[in-house]
Amino acid sequence: MSALLKTQNLTMRFRGLVAVSNFNLALSKNELVGLIGPNGAGKTTVFNMLTGVYCPSNGDIELDGESLNELKPHDITARGIARTFQNIRLFKDLSVLDNVKLGHHIHMTYGLWATTVQSAHFYEEEEKIEQDSLKLLQIFNLEKMAHFQAKNLPYGAQRHLEILRALATKPKILLLDEPAAGLNHTETESLMETIQHIREKFDLTILLIEHDMKLVMGICERILVLDHGETIAQGTPKEIQQNPVVIKAYLGES
Amino acid sequence: MTPHSIFRQIILFIAICLILFIFNIVTPYVLNAYLCMIVIYCGINIILGTSLNIINGLTGQFSMGHAGFMAVGAYASAACSYYYLSPLLNSLSTSSFITLLVQQFFLVIALIVGGGAAALFGYLVGLPSLKLRGDYLGIVTLGFGEIIRVTILNMDSLGGARGFTGIPAWSNFFWIYFFVVAVVMTSFRLMRSYHGRALLSIREDEIAAESIGINITGHKVRAFVFSSFFAGIAGGLFAHFIGYLNPSSFTFIKSFEAIIIVVLGGMGSISGSIIAAIITTILPEALRPLQEITKLDFRMVIYPLLLLTLMLTRPQGLFGNKEISFSFLKRKKSK
Numbered sequence: 001m002s003a004l005l006k007t008q009n010l011t012m013r014f015r016g017l018v019a020v021s022n023f024n025l026a027l028s029k030n031e032l033v034g035l036i037g038p039n040g041a042g043k044t045t046v047f048n049m050l051t052g053v054y055c056p057s058n059g060d061i062e063l064d065g066e067s068l069n070e071l072k073p074h075d076i077t078a079r080g081i082a083r084t085f086q087n088i089r090l091f092k093d094l095s096v097l098d099n100v101k102l103g104h105h106i107h108m109t110y111g112l113w114a115t116t117v118q119s120a121h122f123y124e125e126e127e128k129i130e131q132d133s134l135k136l137l138q139i140f141n142l143e144k145m146a147h148f149q150a151k152n153l154p155y156g157a158q159r160h161l162e163i164l165r166a167l168a169t170k171p172k173i174l175l176l177d178e179p180a181a182g183l184n185h186t187e188t189e190s191l192m193e194t195i196q197h198i199r200e201k202f203d204l205t206i207l208l209i210e211h212d213m214k215l216v217m218g219i220c221e222r223i224l225v226l227d228h229g230e231t232i233a234q235g236t237p238k239e240i241q242q243n244p245v246v247i248k249a250y251l252g253e254s
Numbered sequence: 255m256t257p258h259s260i261f262r263q264i265i266l267f268i269a270i271c272l273i274l275f276i277f278n279i280v281t282p283y284v285l286n287a288y289l290c291m292i293v294i295y296c297g298i299n300i301i302l303g304t305s306l307n308i309i310n311g312l313t314g315q316f317s318m319g320h321a322g323f324m325a326v327g328a329y330a331s332a333a334c335s336y337y338y339l340s341p342l343l344n345s346l347s348t349s350s351f352i353t354l355l356v357q358q359f360f361l362v363i364a365l366i367v368g369g370g371a372a373a374l375f376g377y378l379v380g381l382p383s384l385k386l387r388g389d390y391l392g393i394v395t396l397g398f399g400e401i402i403r404v405t406i407l408n409m410d411s412l413g414g415a416r417g418f419t420g421i422p423a424w425s426n427f428f429w430i431y432f433f434v435v436a437v438v439m440t441s442f443r444l445m446r447s448y449h450g451r452a453l454l455s456i457r458e459d460e461i462a463a464e465s466i467g468i469n470i471t472g473h474k475v476r477a478f479v480f481s482s483f484f485a486g487i488a489g490g491l492f493a494h495f496i497g498y499l500n501p502s503s504f505t506f507i508k509s510f511e512a513i514i515i516v517v518l519g520g521m522g523s524i525s526g527s528i529i530a531a532i533i534t535t536i537l538p539e540a541l542r543p544l545q546e547i548t549k550l551d552f553r554m555v556i557y558p559l560l561l562l563t564l565m566l567t568r569p570q571g572l573f574g575n576k577e578i579s580f581s582f583l584k585r586k587k588s589k
Binding site for chain 1: 452459470
């Protein structure tokens, strides 16, 4: 089976610093892959290159055989890669519902004229995304808070909302940057279930960065380990747990 | 037929026109010329404030050159009607009623020309806003406004420093408030659409906005084009009401007046901009008697002091980012 997302020798240099070097990844459809590594290993840089925030210094990114190099972030989202952020980036002053509605942006079609005269087309689409957004909010039981300002949500709910906003773009691939950061034990457990649930429901391929080993080992089918920008290991959770190179990177040499 | 059909929109349109038309006839009898003037200035300032609100309030880009757009609109529409439309109107030797109708039509053309010219400049200024943010954009737009003013100052065909005289005074209460309603309604509808939500998301977080597929470049430029189009129309209305234009009406102080309206009303609140525009127009006039009593120009001491107190007590502006809501009316209807 050919890979959905493929990167070849992806390298990111900031002047003299090599943040990521020769990163090779092949994501098949419906896979759930974890990307781990100590702080500063270059995990988020990989995400930023995949979503077009950074333009890679070297290497290629291909989605479904099409090159994503030098595409703008919004073009990449339109092609089916959505992401969340390590430090939550919600539209804080907007309502929870508006945040999810904004996720539907790329699927809206009515024009400015339809907006000005409030045509039937305008109402149909607005009504549709309102319903779709409320349905999405039900995944994390947020529908009761739909009219809250996003900044007033509890921390965990804000993380959930960010995932929903990304889901609203109807992506093929979802990139989650530390979805469990700051969540407590029970919240993390329910998040694990939800991640698997949304993967099945929306037929998603998921790549996630996480420090919570229980989550990573629990749900990922395959794990890549980065350290100082180099891919030091990849394999199933079991293999990674026993890999001496990984243990050394995390715990240091004894 | 759905409640939101085009039919309903047309009824609404006709109703607004009728109301404005009645007001247009009645106002001169009810108000004296001075009060009429204040009402007219209120209207122009509402358009100006609401249009700047699209850039500063909704999109969160700090533009300080709004007077520049207004000047472009004013001079372009004035030149259009002075050099082309007015001679054309005079050459038509028909009954006075038809002349009156044609004149209204020509006014709209002149305004659209003015708005279009301003929109073109808005596009040109919008381009640097892609790279700049915050104070830096403010400085660029401020500079732009001054460039426009100085350019006009040196254009002899537009009157230069003497001012542009002889502009046909075609605009009146009806047309000014017609465009007030049009601009306010368009902004409201824009804000409630996905186009407007995209602008809001740019204000909130550009990186997040990009990550959900919003073309921030395109939307920023669009915001500038819209906003300057409306400012151009405000300028055109102003020119055709006074019949005289002078570059000194479009200094950066005029831009700051527009910014005061937006900030006072609350960034991103259209109702706030409207109320603030009315306050900032009426307040200096209402303080005039004070000047007569004290024989000193206290006006420009009290006015800023009042603004200062307002901003200290309500730093988020009169309305924050809220709007006057009519939803309670709808709820009653459904019961």
